[in-house]
Every structure is written in structure tokens, then in C-alpha cells.
Amino acid sequence: MIFFPDFYVRYVTGFRGSRKLKVGEFSFTKNKECANKTYWSCARAGMDKCKARVLTYTLKNGEENLVVRYPTHNHGPF
Numbered sequence: 001m002i003f004f005p006d007f008y009v010r011y012v013t014g015f016r017g018s019r020k021l022k023v024g025e026f027s028f029t030k031n032k033e034c035a036n037k038t039y040w041s042c043a044r045a046g047m048d049k050c051k052a053r054v055l056t057y058t059l060k061n062g063e064e065n066l067v068v069r070y071p072t073h074n075h076g077p078f
């Protein structure tokens with residue numbers, strides 16, 4: 001569980017066991033994993049060509065952090 005200013009962030013398990021990330025009212029799907037970082041793109045990146053992106057990373061003490069790389073969605077909550 002990650003707490004991020006303004007947003008409540010949580011993991012959800014989607015269709016066929018895929019892991020999704022919810023940031024506030026928006027869903028993100030996993031893009032790629034690289035070492036301790038996971039890149040997520042908006043679940044509507046394909047449908048709406050939404051460019052919103054976040055990155056999560058795990059610190060050595062196990063604490064998870066979230067970085068918003070591109071905050072703007074071009075659609076309503078999904």
C-alpha cells in the first residue's frame with residue numbers, strides 16, 4: 001500500500017490475474033519491470049491514447065514509492 005499526496009494508491013488484481021495499479025480513480029496497467037522499478041501506463045493508453053504514466057519503485061527497506069511521470073489524463077476516471 002502506498003500513500004501519495006492527493007491520491008490513494010492501491011494494487012488491484014484484474015482480469016486473468018493481471019496486476020493493476022489504481023491511483024485515485026484511474027487505473028494503470030503494468031508496462032515493464034526493470035530491477036526495483038515498475039513502469040505503469042494508463043489503462044486507457046490504447047483506447048484513448050492517454051499518455052498518463054506512473055512509476056513505482058521499492059526501496060531497500062521494502063517501502064514502496066510512486067513517481068508521477070506524466071500526470072494528465074485526456075479522459076474521465078476509469
Ligand SMILES: [Zn+2]
Nearest residue numbers: 042050052073
Ligand atoms: Zn488516462
